Amino acid sequence: MSTSFNYDYIIKYIIIGDTGVGKSCLLLQFTDKRFQPAHDLTIGVEFGARFVTVDGKQIKLQIWDTAGQESFRSITRSYYRGAAGALLVYDITRRDTFNHLTTWLEDARQHANANTTIMLIGNKNDLENKRAVTEAEGKEFAERHGLYFMETSAKTSENVEQAFVKTASDIYNKIQSGVFDVHNEAHGIKIGPMHSGGGSSLPIGAANGGGACCQ
Amino acid sequence: MALSGATYFRSGDDSYRPNLKTWAERMSPVIGEIEKDVVRSMPGHPAYKSAIGLGALRRVLYSYAWRNPSIGYAQSMNIIASVLLLHLKEEDAFWLLATVCEQLLPDYYSKTLLGVQVDQRVFAHLVSISLPLVAAHFQDIDLDQATITIPWFLCLYQSAFPASVSTRVLDCFFYEGPRFLFMLGLAILKSCQGQLLKCTNDEGIVWTMQAFFKRFQEVSPTSEDDGGGNNNNNGNDNDATACADEDKAE
Numbered sequence: 001m002s003t004s005f006n007y008d009y010i011i012k013y014i015i016i017g018d019t020g021v022g023k024s025c026l027l028l029q030f031t032d033k034r035f036q037p038a039h040d041l042t043i044g045v046e047f048g049a050r051f052v053t054v055d056g057k058q059i060k061l062q063i064w065d066t067a068g069q070e071s072f073r074s075i076t077r078s079y080y081r082g083a084a085g086a087l088l089v090y091d092i093t094r095r096d097t098f099n100h101l102t103t104w105l106e107d108a109r110q111h112a113n114a115n116t117t118i119m120l121i122g123n124k125n126d127l128e129n130k131r132a133v134t135e136a137e138g139k140e141f142a143e144r145h146g147l148y149f150m151e152t153s154a155k156t157s158e159n160v161e162q163a164f165v166k167t168a169s170d171i172y173n174k175i176q177s178g179v180f181d182v183h184n185e186a187h188g189i190k191i192g193p194m195h196s197g198g199g200s201s202l203p204i205g206a207a208n209g210g211g212a213c214c215q
Numbered sequence: 216m217a218l219s220g221a222t223y224f225r226s227g228d229d230s231y232r233p234n235l236k237t238w239a240e241r242m243s244p245v246i247g248e249i250e251k252d253v254v255r256s257m258p259g260h261p262a263y264k265s266a267i268g269l270g271a272l273r274r275v276l277y278s279y280a281w282r283n284p285s286i287g288y289a290q291s292m293n294i295i296a297s298v299l300l301l302h303l304k305e306e307d308a309f310w311l312l313a314t315v316c317e318q319l320l321p322d323y324y325s326k327t328l329l330g331v332q333v334d335q336r337v338f339a340h341l342v343s344i345s346l347p348l349v350a351a352h353f354q355d356i357d358l359d360q361a362t363i364t365i366p367w368f369l370c371l372y373q374s375a376f377p378a379s380v381s382t383r384v385l386d387c388f389f390y391e392g393p394r395f396l397f398m399l400g401l402a403i404l405k406s407c408q409g410q411l412l413k414c415t416n417d418e419g420i421v422w423t424m425q426a427f428f429k430r431f432q433e434v435s436p437t438s439e440d441d442g443g444g445n446n447n448n449n450g451n452d453n454d455a456t457a458c459a460d461e462d463k464a465e
Contacts, residue, residue, distance in 0.1 A: 010416075019290070020251040038258030043291050043366040043374065047421045062418055069248065069290045071328050078359055185357060190416075 007051060007058040007192035009182070011171055013164070014079050014112075016104055017089035018097040019068030022123040025154035026089065027065045030164050035155045042067045045079060052165050054172045058194055061085075061168060073107065080111035084180060084188030085119070085167040090138075092122045092151065093130040098137070105145060113187055115179050117170045119148040119163055126153040216307055219389040221314040231306045235278050245280045245287045249273065252290060256297040263297060271300050275309045279316070286316055289324035291369040298373045298381065315371075319393055323369065331368050335361040338368075338397055345401055349408055358417040363424055367403075368396050377432045403427065 015023045024042050029035055031048040046065045051058055064083070066076040080086070086108055090097040101120070108118060122138040125131075135151055142149030148166060152159040171189070174180045180187045216222045253273050254263075262268035275296045280287045295315060299308040316323065322330030339360050343350035353360050367375055372384045388395045403424075404411070410423045 019248065039255055040258060040374070041252055041255045041290055041293065043294070043369055045362050047418065049418060067290060071289050071324075071326050074327055075332065075361070075365060079362075082357070 006194035007060045008195045009057065009172070009175065009192055010060045010062055010190040011085060011168060012083045012188035013061055013063040013085040013087065013167070014083040015063065015065045015087045015089060016076070016108065017068055017087075017121075018091070018094075018100050018104075021068065021089045021091040021094070021097050022154045023068060023087075023089050024065050026087070026121070026123060026152065026160055026163075027063055029154045029157050029160045031063070033157070035157070037155075044072065044075060050164075052168050054165070054169045057172065058192070059168055059172065060192065061164060063164075077107060077111050080108055080116075081113070082186055082188045083112055083116055084171045084174075085117045086112060087119050087121055087163065087167065088147070089121045089123050090133070091124050092133045092135075092138070093124055093127050095132040098122075098133045098141075101141060105147075115174060116188070117148070117167050117174070118145075119150065119167045120145075121163055122149075122151040123154060125151040125158065126156050216303070216311060218386075219311060219314050220318060221307070221311040224314045224318060225310040228310075230282075231278060231309055234281055235274055237281070246277065248290075249276045249280065249288050249293070252276075252288075252293045256293040260297075260301070262301060268300070271305045271308075272297050275300065275305060275312060278309055279312055282313065283317065285326075286324050287326075289326075289328065289369075291366070292316065292324055294370045294373050298385065302382070319388075328369070331365060332361070334368055334393075334396070335364060338364060338400055341397060341401060342404060346404055346408060349404055349411055352412050352414075353420075356414070356416055356420070358420055362417070363420065364400055367400055371396065372399060375428045377428075380431050 015027060017023055024039050024046065025035060027046070027048045028039070031050045042065060044067055048063045048065065049060060050063075051060050053059070064079050066072070066079060088101065088104055088108065090101055092098075105118075108116070120138060120142040122133060122135065125135075138151065139149050141147075148170065150159050150163045150166070152163055154160060171180065175182060175189060180189050182189050182191050250273070253269050253276070256272060257263045260268075263272065272293065276288055276293060279292070279296075292312065296308060296312050299311050302308075303311060320330060322333075324330075339350070342353075342360065350360075371381075371388055373381045375381070376384060384395075384399065387399070391398070407423055407427050410427075411420060414420050414423055
């Protein structure tokens, strides 16, 4: 695959949260529309990309998926810089992953751009019978800290698409209103070749990333 | 075991089994982390689809966490242990893991991963000397090289290459010592140099490197012999060795 694909913007995302909450599975569900229960462990940082359409504009999402283990924090911190969107993920069946949100958020606030859109995600909501964190608690935490909130299931794909697209449309609005400077790379947004070329005829998610883009 | 020094490191220490017994009676937050990772260490390999393989991996990691609480368990030790267990008896795999974590790569798997981070700086410096174009290009597109290379070093390239190549990498690592990680890294970047320089963003670099490792999957021979010497299996390997030699000369 190559970048004969046209798009208006490239937006950088980062996915953070405790180990084993399903960060890589969310990414895989979003980019490949599949769920892999026996997923390889993420060491360091992994990468995925996909196109979405917001307001008639083709937007390419570049998503960095990080290792969740505590020891990797000092490494993954450098990815906050230059991310316009962050998905902060916890596991609704594991209370401790919810309790750790504050430290994750502190990290994000400290190292990311102040305007970075953060989406709080309570993942694994297909496991209702094992639920340890109520939806109201997640919502309350998000409201208190000014985050968007959704419960998702990387397994059934519930809300996965919406979580990424909702974040993208918020970032898009920030671009339109001038909050994000598209000429400043540290804001995590780049202008694509199609910019100001009008709308696109491609439907949402028409293309998956996964090919070499540098030919 | 002999090349790595693990045989001498162990030298009559029979604490593995008794330690495991004691360990079984204790609880620690590390257990939860290990438990989650045991099933995603090498999920595609038949050995780790059975309780026997998973049990052995779990015991080696528990036992190591018990032996050395200052390290406990760092993700990527599971990858190394799972590979070692395919080639060695459980107790030997444990000692070789201990040798890697304490003798060969001290501080790599510590709570802050300090050792591997220092080595990334050293490696970046080596790249700037040996492959200045690549180093400058990474800088131009604002890519932290460690993004690509930290998993190489932490996992001893085991999750990057397919099994037939990664086993040889292990052999060379035990023979040459830690410097082999640097040599191989430089060789890989050198063989990809042309494509890397064409990439206009970090995403391109990531896909290029993935494509590079994938190539080995296609050409890797099925033979399992790893007892031998220097018979190179394919052209890329030759290329890598040659490049590594050049780097040594630098």
